[in-house]
Amino acid sequence: MGAPFDTGTWNGITESMYNAAGAEALWLFISIALCCLALWMGHKHESESYEKAENDK
Amino acid sequence: MEEQIAKLAAEVAALKAANATGNTITAEMYYYVTIPLMVLIHVGFLGYEMGATRTKNVLASGIKNILAFAFMVPTFYYFGWFVYWAFPTGFDMSAGPNGISGWAYAVGAANPVGAVMGPNLADNATGVFWGAFTLFAATTASIMSGAVIERIRLVAFVILAIVLGSFAWVVAAAWGWHADGWMVQKLGYHDFGAAGLVHSVAGFFALGVLIHLGPRIGKYNADGSANHIAGHNLPLTLIGLMLIIVGFWGFLMACLIFPGEAWSWSATELTSIYGTPMTLSAITFNILMAFAGGIIGAWAVTRDPFWMMSGALGGIICAAPGLDLYWPPMAFAVAFVGCVLMPYSAKWVEKMGIDDAVGAFTVHGVLGAYAVIMLGVFASGYPALSGDAGVATITLWGQFVGAIIMALLGFVPGYLFAWLFKAMGILRVGEAAEIAGLDPTKVPASAYPEGIPASAAPAE
Numbered sequence: 001m002g003a004p005f006d007t008g009t010w011n012g013i014t015e016s017m018y019n020a021a022g023a024e025a026l027w028l029f030i031s032i033a034l035c036c037l038a039l040w041m042g043h044k045h046e047s048e049s050y051e052k053a054e055n056d057k
Numbered sequence: 058m059e060e061q062i063a064k065l066a067a068e069v070a071a072l073k074a075a076n077a078t079g080n081t082i083t084a085e086m087y088y089y090v091t092i093p094l095m096v097l098i099h100v101g102f103l104g105y106e107m108g109a110t111r112t113k114n115v116l117a118s119g120i121k122n123i124l125a126f127a128f129m130v131p132t133f134y135y136f137g138w139f140v141y142w143a144f145p146t147g148f149d150m151s152a153g154p155n156g157i158s159g160w161a162y163a164v165g166a167a168n169p170v171g172a173v174m175g176p177n178l179a180d181n182a183t184g185v186f187w188g189a190f191t192l193f194a195a196t197t198a199s200i201m202s203g204a205v206i207e208r209i210r211l212v213a214f215v216i217l218a219i220v221l222g223s224f225a226w227v228v229a230a231a232w233g234w235h236a237d238g239w240m241v242q243k244l245g246y247h248d249f250g251a252a253g254l255v256h257s258v259a260g261f262f263a264l265g266v267l268i269h270l271g272p273r274i275g276k277y278n279a280d281g282s283a284n285h286i287a288g289h290n291l292p293l294t295l296i297g298l299m300l301i302i303v304g305f306w307g308f309l310m311a312c313l314i315f316p317g318e319a320w321s322w323s324a325t326e327l328t329s330i331y332g333t334p335m336t337l338s339a340i341t342f343n344i345l346m347a348f349a350g351g352i353i354g355a356w357a358v359t360r361d362p363f364w365m366m367s368g369a370l371g372g373i374i375c376a377a378p379g380l381d382l383y384w385p386p387m388a389f390a391v392a393f394v395g396c397v398l399m400p401y402s403a404k405w406v407e408k409m410g411i412d413d414a415v416g417a418f419t420v421h422g423v424l425g426a427y428a429v430i431m432l433g434v435f436a437s438g439y440p441a442l443s444g445d446a447g448v449a450t451i452t453l454w455g456q457f458v459g460a461i462i463m464a465l466l467g468f469v470p471g472y473l474f475a476w477l478f479k480a481m482g483i484l485r486v487g488e489a490a491e492i493a494g495l496d497p498t499k500v501p502a503s504a505y506p507e508g509i510p511a512s513a514a515p516a517e
Contacts, residue, residue, distance in 0.1 A: 015179045016172035024170035028135070035131055043212040043483070049499035050487035057489040 077317075081181050084315040088185035094307020095192035097300050099126050102199045104297025106206060109288035109415050113494025114207045115504045121211060122202055125218040129195040134174070137194055137223035138167040138187050144231035145238040153237025182320060189311040193230075193255060196308065198222035200259035201471075203415035205266060207273050207286075208491050211499075213478045220474050221262045221467070229254035229466045233459060234330050236322075236442060240462065241331060244455035245441035245448075249329050249340075250309050250377025252428035253459055258467035260422020263413070265471025269479045272412030274491055283407045286414070289509070291363060298366035302348065305373055309340055309380065322443055332443035335381035343388040347376035350392030357393075359400050368396035371420045378432040378456075382439060391431050395424050422464070429460040 004021035005013060020027050103122050110118040129137075143150045143163035152159035166183070168174065173183040198218035205214060233240040233254045240246040248254055277283055288294055312330055316323045322332035329335050351372015355364045372392030376383055383391070402419040413419070433456025441455075442448040449455070478484040490498040 013178060016175060016177040018175035018177075020175075024175075028169050031131055032135060035128065039212055039215065042215075046211055046486075046499060050490045053490040053493055053498045054487050057493070 080317040084318055084321075085181040085185055087315055088182075088189050088311060091307040091311035092185070092188045092192055094310070095189070095196065095304050098192070098196050098304030098308065099199060101297045101300030101302075101304055102202065104293045104300060106203045106294075106297070106415070108290040108293030108295075108297060109203065110206050111286070111494075112289045112505060112509065113496055115289065115496065116500045116502055117211070117495035118206050120500065121206070121209075121214055122199065124211065124215055125198045125202055125222070126195045128215050128219055129198055129222045130191055132219045132223040133191040133194045134187070135169050135223075137227050138174075138190060139163050139169070140224060140227040141190065141231050141235065142167045144228055145235040147232075147239055153235075154242065155237050158231070158235060158237035182318065190230075193251070193308065193311070194222040194226065196304075197226040197255050197259045200256065200417055200421050201263040201266065204263040204413045204417035205270055206414045207495070208485055209266075209270055210478075210483055210486055213484050216478075217262075217266060217471070217474055220470055221259060225262060225466055225470045226255055226258045229258045229463055233463070236331050240455075240459055241441055242449060244459055245450045245452055246455055246459040247331065247382075247432060247436070247439070247441050247451045248378045248429060248459070249335075249381045250312055250373070252374050252377035252425045253463035255425075256374050256377070256421040257425030257429065257460065257463040260418045260420070260425055261464045261467030262471035263467075264411070264418045264422060265468045265473075266475040267411050267413055267418070268472060269475035270485060272410065273414070274488065276412045277410065281410070283412075295362055295366050298370060302369055302373070305370070306344065309344060309373075309377075310337075313337075313340075328443065329381050331441060333381070333440065334443075339382075340380040342385040343376050343380040343383050344373055346385040346389040347372045347380075347392040350389035351375065351396040354393035354396035355399060358397050361400075364400050367416060367420050368392075368399065371396050371399055371424045374421065374424045375428045375431065378428050379436050382432075382436050387435060391428075391435070395427050395431075398427070399424065422467070426460040426464060429456050429463065432456055 002019060004017060004019065099122065103119055106118045106122055107115050142158055143160050145158040146153050150160040150163070152162065156162070165171065166173065173180050174187070177183070198221050201218065201221055202214070230251070232238045233246045233248055234251070235241070238246075273286060275284060276286060313335060314322050314328045314330060314332070316326055316328070322328040323334070326334055327336060348369050349372070351368035351370070352365050353368075354372070355368025359365070372395065375392040375395035376388040379388070399416075399419055402423045403413070403416045406413055406418055411418070430453070433451065433453035437450070437452050439451045440448050441451055475484060486495065486498075496504065
């Protein structure tokens with residue numbers, strides 16, 4: 001990962017210039033996976049909290 | 058002489074290039090500014106919902122709000138923006154008559170691994186358009202949020218918000234906002250400020266969820282009569298609603314198309330998203346008159362500040378489809394009447410056993426549908442699109458059918474997904490947690506660690 005061009009100058013750079021050129025799909029997958037992981041962790045935390053509340057009543 | 062002509066020609070070319078650059082940057086800044094304004098809608102929703110919640114659930118409500126916004130951003134990037142460009146002609150994703158829709162077009166314009174969906178020096182538009190639409194999506198999801206407070210499970214709510222904000226309303230927008238949309242092309246459907254495709258969709262989605270979610274414990278008595286469950290901070294709710302009004306200006310500002318760009322409908326004038334001519338002055342007249350009409354109408358029948366501020370929002374929704382077309386006193390009257398009906402609708406919903414904690418279905422679902430139909434009553438005959446004679450025109454029938462379609466686009470997925478989550482046992486929090494409070498059950502922070510002090514003794 002790094003600059004998608006190695007000319008050492010911005011001269012002539014007129015279109016896309018983000019730093020993950022060629023790895024767009026990989027980073028898309030990583031971000032989707034992180035969202036899913038967060039949701040799974042949230043679901044686990046919620047379920048445990050509600051179970052504890054039931055046991056404590 | 059020839060030298061002078063060549064010099065003049067070069068100067069003219071330079072001036073034209075500078076003007077074009079200026080127009081491009083101005084257009085980009087215009088949509089950029091709408092985004093922080095629309096973030097204020099979420100400031101408002103945070104205050105509104107937390108104020109409407111009992112203290113034992115206040116931070117859980119806040120978390121729900123914040124997460125809905127957060128998850129809208131990546132999911133609208135992954136597929137929501139693609140849906141808007143792919144679906145205007147229907148679920149077959151065929152190319153539309155203006156050549157700016159369909160599967161192939163969406164792959165170029167909204168592909169989440171495409172070159173325009175990131176920093177691109179040749180593209181001053183995609184990011185700010187996507188950003189504005191993402192805030193529309195987050196607003197739509199937030200509308201559902203208030204209705205389901207104090208008993209919905211957080212993860213189920215987030216997934217429902219994704220379904221609503223990154224899919225359901227986007228299909229509605231593709232059909233009823235996009236100039237290639239079949240509802241616009243065939244029914245002449247007109248909905249400048251998204252009363253149907255955002256508010257009605259979200260309100261009916263919330264209704265579908267509420268049917269399966271059930272009421273809060275203590276809302277209804279054994280004989281079916283309803284109890285009022287007061288929020289802990291009505292002043293916070295009122296301020297929240299007023300902030301939503303501020304943000305609404307950004308929302309409505311983003312509903313039009315800047316002129317002079319390759320993607321513009323016109324070289325020289327602002328247009329609606331449909332390409333029909335309009336001015337910011339026009340919508341300014343009507344936003345303010347509808348805002349006022351809604352407040353005053355609600356005050357006339359309730360004297361209740363919660364309903365007055367709901368009327369502020371509801372009033373703008375009532376006039377939203379025709380903010381570009383209405384005569385301002387008519388916008389005032391349409392908003393006034395809609396917001397007079399508003400509390401009766403809420404009471405009826407409550408009588409039906411639906412616990413809508415903040416009246417979201419009434420304010421957004423019912424008034425959104427009312428608004429779409431009223432435009433058909435008062436603005437029939439306007440061409441719905443730019444172009445020569447023969448384009449579809451606004452009709453009462455088209456608006457009526459459009460209102461039904463919007464209601465179904467919201468209700469069906471809300472009802473089905475909520476049914477699924479209920480069947481899986483992941484829709485609603487446990488009874489013990491609901492009684493104890495969601496904050497002590499699952500939030501690692503306390504909203505009022507020193508308690509809320511009792512009132513001071515009255516002055517002598």
